[in-house]
Amino acid sequence: MSALADLINLDLSDSTDQIIAEYIWIGGSGLDMRSKARTLSGPVKDPSELPKWNYDGSSTGQAPGDDSEVILYPQAIFKDPFRRGNNILVMCDAYTPAGEPIPTNKRHAAAKIFSDPNVVAEVTWYGIEQEYTLLQKDIKWPVGWPVGGFPGPQGPYYCGVGADKAFGRDIVDSHYKACLYAGINVSGTNGEVMPGQWEFQVGPTVGIAAADQVWVARYILERITELAGVVLSLDPKPIPGDWNGAGAHTNYSTKSMREDGGYEVIKKAIEKLGLRHKEHIAAYGEGNERRLTGKHETADINTFLWGVANRGASIRVGRDTEKDGKGYFEDRRPASNMDPYTVTSMIAESTILWKP
């Protein structure tokens, strides 16, 4: 066993310049992540130095068997916290051999929006609060919950500490350091209201990078849970009943919102979002109707409501922002299984590009 450990932790930089690049992409469900590794002849700094690659799309529900190649375009590089050294993780998106984005590739359209000069000028910042639930392997019941039963009701678990209140902290803490190491802009973590549920935040990050980082953070989290023998769930309502769901609240601001007089810009932006509530909700994650009930710190899915410091609203504006007259707002509608490419670009589109 120790021989295996020695091999996994072998530092190659003494013996070779070669590095290992793990290419990561999103599979056919829009939420499943896939990856495979290849050797490169030397360290790289920029995605443009990396070769395009391809994979068997018929095995991921993304191509027919008789024309199965899907092409991977490298888009963002991060340091590999598992292999360390000069080894890297590469976030990719998926194209047909003819150069068209395949239908599940949401990054391509987002990149277009984020390169629109009006959007670029506004320097859109995103802070994404990814909630997730840890489940016991094989039985799919949350970690720490007695099998066949329930823990005591919610109350003691939010930011809780103690063996009867916090389940799975090692995963959260190792994920935090792994992301910092990888170069992901992780800004914090906390235990959530439902026991076995946790949250990490990525941001503030500009434009398309926000979504790249959230996807790679999700990948690292799933690698860690794999190691720990626990199952990661991004389902927005893993346990029905009087238990909180899981969301991916998206905090957002533009240059104008952050400057003096920004509060008026924020209010206008929120108004526009209100006019496109249905379109946004449709893109904010499958199964969100099980979560957005109006209870458990959510607003009902059919209602658009905003308020200061109000956690039962669709959009919450912080007290700081109201007081300073500038800042940011929080869209509380996205579910934990949302696609950050879709959500971030849609918010930018609705607030900057769209005219009602």
Add this chain to the structure above:
Amino acid sequence: MAQILAASPTCQMRVPKHSSSSVITNKLWSSVVLKQKKQSSNKLRGFRVFALQSDNSTVNRVETLLNLDTKPYSDRIIAEYIWIGGSGIDLRSKSRTIEKPVEDPSELPKWNYDGSSTGQAPGEDSEVILYPQAIFRDPFRGGNNILVICDTWTPAGEPIPTNKRARAAEIFSNKKVTGEVPWFGIEQEYTLLQQNVKWPLGWPVGAFPGPQGPYYCGVGADKIWGRDISDAHYKACLYAGINISGTNGEVMPGQWEFQVGPSVGIDAGDHVWCARYLLERITEQAGVVLTLDPKPIEGDWNGAGCHTNYSTKSMREEGGFEVIKKAILNLSLRHKEHISAYGEGNERRLTGKHETASIDQFSWGVANRGCSIRVGRDTEAKGKGYLEDRRPASNMDPYIVTSLLAETTLLWEPTLEAEALAAQKLSLNV
């Protein structure tokens, strides 16, 4: 009978092989590894996730990530903000990334949290603001990462009702108090319980161990249970910068004590709360439940207290014993006020038995553990020293207790008649 360090399954706590050899930041604490037997997965009741060794004997890499030293790659540090929740005894925390290492709490940003999830704010106006007050080194994350003790305020800048630190800070900045340099030594007792059954660690489930006698400061697998937690906590506190002065096994089996002090003024409260946080993080990792209940088991079993040793400059100088007696006089006249602030459920503990004084009676004595206030033989012999208030329960709030002691002995004055009557009753010639 196998030595029980924690609830079943049998576990060992061991330090991972690759400890950092950094000279400056001696990482005295590493993540606890729970080594599970392969067949124990069927018997797992509450599934606990630690750095597991997986069944097919491959390497555990979560541990490597937990111990990752990020300093060579990033200046950024992780700050764990800690606060007291709505019950006044539950601790909460969440972490955030800070751009570079800090020395002083004033360099840290205020933060906020969802008060509606901790019983401290309504849902439609849920933000509660965290003000950083004290920094300690994080023994779990190592490096330059920190723990931050905070207190809680409304957005308008008022302390919320459960924030007891604000008032204590006011008392401790009063000139009469600062001039007397109040020292506190707090003896925190606590009980360890087996998870899921909530029965003390080491006790046979559904039954009792032999009566009290052999356990106090005991040694041996039939007398001491949970020493690894006490020892790990001791080092973690020293690493963190908490002024921990000692530990011992207590009279009831499965019960322990640590002492923090002597600390000056408000520091005492900050250090005790941070020490409690470290203890709960460690028990979390060990799969054991911490309780600060003052009488965890009814009957002929000791309760858990938080004796508070106290002295002022005048008490520590020549003639101090007279100052101590005057302080005891003041305390005797405010017995009810103190008792009501000394912890919920204390009436189950202060019965007059098991080394306590009855809750309704104020008494004092030299070397007498059955009194409300005990003065050590040393202090009597030298004519100066300190007093020990034995009334506070293990679940007391140290901000309240320390500031109340200072207030009653330094800022409050009884009427002359009351003073004279009390002096007579207690035979105190002051």
